[in-house]
Amino acid sequence: MRAEESFQLPSPSKVNYINATYGLKSWLLTKDHKRIALLYLGSVTFFFMVGGIYAMLIRLELLTPQGDLLSSTTYNKVFTQHGILMVFFFLIPAIPATLGNFLVPMMIGAKDLAFPRINLLSWYIYIAGGLFTIYALLAGGVDTGWTFYAPYSTTFSNSYVLATGVGIFINGFSSILTGLNFIVTIHTMRAPGMTWFRMPLFLWAHYATSLIMILGTPVIAITILLLAFERLARVGIFDPAIGGDPVLFQHLFWFYSHPAVYIMVLPGMGVISELIANFSRKNIFGYSFVAFSSLAIAVFGFLVWGHHMFVSGQSAYAGMIFSFLSFAVAIPSAVKVFNWTATLYKGSISYDTPMLYALGFIGLFTIGGMTGLFLASMGLDIHVHDTYFIVAHFHYIMVGGTLLAYLGGLHYWWPKIAGRMYPEGWGRFAALVIFVGFNLTFLPQFVAGYLGMPRRYHAYPPEFQVFNVLSSAGASILGFGLLIPAIYLIWSMRYGKVAESNPWHLPGLEWRTPSPPPTTNFEVTPIVTWEAYEFAPPEETQVVGKLKGTEDLDDADVVIGGRPTS
Amino acid sequence: MAVAIEHEASHHPGLQHHFENMEQQREAGTLGMWVFLVTEVMFFGGMFFAYTLYRSMYPMEFASASNHLDLTLGTVNTVVLILSSFTMAMGVYSAQLGKQRNLVISLILTVVLGVTFLGIKAVEYHEKYVDNLIPGRLIPSAPFSPAGVHLLPGANPQKVEMFYWIYFAMTGMHAIHMIIGVGLLLVILFWAWRGKYGPEYHSPVEISGLYWHFVDLIWIFLFPLLYLLGRHFEH
């Protein structure tokens, strides 16, 4: 029978989504978005750890210039697999599929996503794609770089391109389904009173991300399908030897993969908006500007893919338009940074761990974003294209941005997810270690890149060694720093302090239901009467539930929660 | 009273627990299908982009190969699909009015027309196989050979293959969508037979109809682009 129907709610604090039903089957067949979020949490963490091991191998190899630890073939496979796992199986699903899955319905006051079965299906698709990729890695690996450039990938590589391609193709449908679910949910399932402009910015960011997911992902799917077709049938789709055009592959690939960068960073920006507002107890400065900048990024993000191809032989005038639009798409990101900073003005700023991650994010994202301008500038891109400069740039966005936001969000909502507090002291310590380790890893790579060190080099001229040693040292600190939260978060699930329903004293809907929440999220449908980030004294921020004296009424018409509008 | 209506509606057997009412559920389902169709447009869009690029690179080769396609079968298939769209629309209309018998008949007709389309497509594919026009070495015993294609002046026989992979990729993808569509309609047909749909609950029929029309629409684009593009060179 359906798990959700098989229990009553005697007392919200005792029965919750975690202990409502027991057994492996109840998890693997769950349709509860919160349980699916946890399934995702476990699996993205797994892929992140495998990808992290590859990163460590890369950094070990590059300690010395000769390339003596791994053979060049092994090294090529290691950086390829690091990229594939991190991009397709960690960064893209990380925030939307875990935090987004958990919180989108709760933040709008819904019982679940619009299509719970499709939500579960998306996790199985993700796992199936992951298994294909893992199979390819175990069978012998793939050495094309995560970009799969033709004709190398179609004609020259002898590695497991086909199996990996199938894995990524399958995995794409998982993000299409997630995006579809979010869009429909946000459109149709908002609780009464939850207007578009009362939505937390986390939701705006996820809405924009979903748009990219549904518009971009099908294009990479068909691209990879054509690549596989070419490898199987030896037709000249992309290989010029048989009539194809290798630059077409690059166009199709980047048409998805540039917007995919925004799939990775937009949800992170959503998390940061939540953290900055909530931990300074201020409403976001310029709410609508931050909200619309997410949409602007989603739309303009589709028009800039050609800036990956300034030296690939595309027309110079096309390049100029792409360069112009790339500068234009930087503006909404800058607007966000300024608004976050302004939000802190005259706030009441706490130094809890999530806030430390948020502050770190703003600093690192500023550097990551500004160095993106170097690459959008055509004359400069000629020199820094395919060097360590760009490696450093996108790690600042993806690790300094997405990963920090993910960790910040995980800490912030951990009391809600696990029903337990994480240890605050360890949390702050780990945040600091990660920040230091990250900068030590990637700051030297900017310098090495401008000095001319090309990326994807297994051995390199000795004058670059000093930067690589610094980078490897930083990577070990970063790796150590990332282990700390992994340990204490698992520890806290059992031994952490029991969390209240609203430990941070915040107005968001997700904090007005018990921690951890019941399977249906809210005992009754909430009615929203407050704006986003409208802070009130704790006694006025009520938990969603039946008001006294209304217990005999039907669920549907009970008025709930929050402080009355002034 | 609004509350009372909601209350009553919530007992409809088709209502899933996490929706407030039937109206919300129907809206979500329809919007979901529209969003899905948008992803489909982008999916085929990648191939249309490749088609445009290669047709401009190899215009005469594309024209020659296109002329070699079977125009009669292509036209018949177009008519078959347009008819099936009509019967599908009749099905949705009957479901809305609660005419169960008409709904079942329309669905059966749609499925039959869909299968007819696939059958004709299979005949066409077989012709290509006989003429050694399956691109690349997909069929190891019969590698691609442009010998059977009448070349227009200026066409390079070595590049004729570029048309055929695009033809097979696009029509193949379309055929896979047709097969999924037929499967979907068979499920709907089963439930319609059991009398599940009526005036207040018919969104699965509507949603499947949207999908079916979309797949037909793709063919409406494919037909001129693949079958008609080179005909004016014949005269």
Place this chain on the structure above:
Amino acid sequence: MQSSWLPFMPESASTNSDSVDALYLYLTGVTTFFTFLIAGVLVFFVIKFRRRSPFEIPRPVAGSLKLETLWTVIPFIIAMSMFAWGAQIYFEQIRAPANTNEIYVVGKQWMWKLQHTTGQREINELHVPVGRKIKLIMTSEDTIHSFFIPAFRIKADVLPGRYTTQWFEATKPGRYHLFCAEYCGMNHSGMIGTVVVMETTEFDNWLSGNSNQQTPAVAGQQLYQSLGCVSCHGTNGEGGRGPALAGLFGKQVFLTNGQTVVADESYVRESIEDPNAKLVSGFGPIMPTFQGQVTPEQVIQLMAFIKSLQALPAATPAASPRANSAAGPAAAPPSTGQAQNPR
């Protein structure tokens, strides 16, 4: 030169590199300024407005259209300055000036094969003189490579089945790195070499010391005969059943389909490998394809031959490939090609 006193700057050895460095320093300056501005304001706010009592609730703030406009417009103006500057450098970089010395580059897994118009061949090493404009005409035999000289701040992808070009003018003698920047398989990191920039006289000596090699134009002429091109295009490219080739290069060509194309490297290659793709007006589709019969290097040699016909359409074509006059006394002996076919 200009930036040698700054730390962490690569060597600057071409006319292009100083302007790229100037743009780089501008962007670095702006980035540093904004990073410190944001970080400074953040730290200041975080300390000044720290939470002083657990239950304080600050007054909510309405946004400010004035501020939003300000921090949209100012970054936009700065971004546009970067865009314009970057585009200007880019266009200078991709448009090769007139009167360049050409060098042919063929990339293959995993080496660079280079050839001067005077015939000298080099592998993974490129000798060039100071102060002369050098244009690289590049193609690949297999997958995509990218020809990158950090000290000159130049890079361009090298594609199979296409010709891409880039140019530079070295300003400082020395030895500089040459990298493949586009991942190309197993030994990608071994596809590196050295660019040796020499003083002009030194370079001329080097050239004459290596002068016993065929020029690509002469090799091209031999191919022209051995492949049978002569029978239709004429001994000196004067034409016959096929269109005339003398003086063809760089000119407009009228096609049977009514269009015109410029006869550049890509057109010549296409016409050798796929003759019917762009038929010259007035000629029938009678030429067979040479795809698979000529390597990219041989296409380059044929191209060099056709270019040499342009210089002296009337005289014996192999006598003076046009780069000779520019490159000094290193004239390749032209006799061998006429005498007999090498294959």
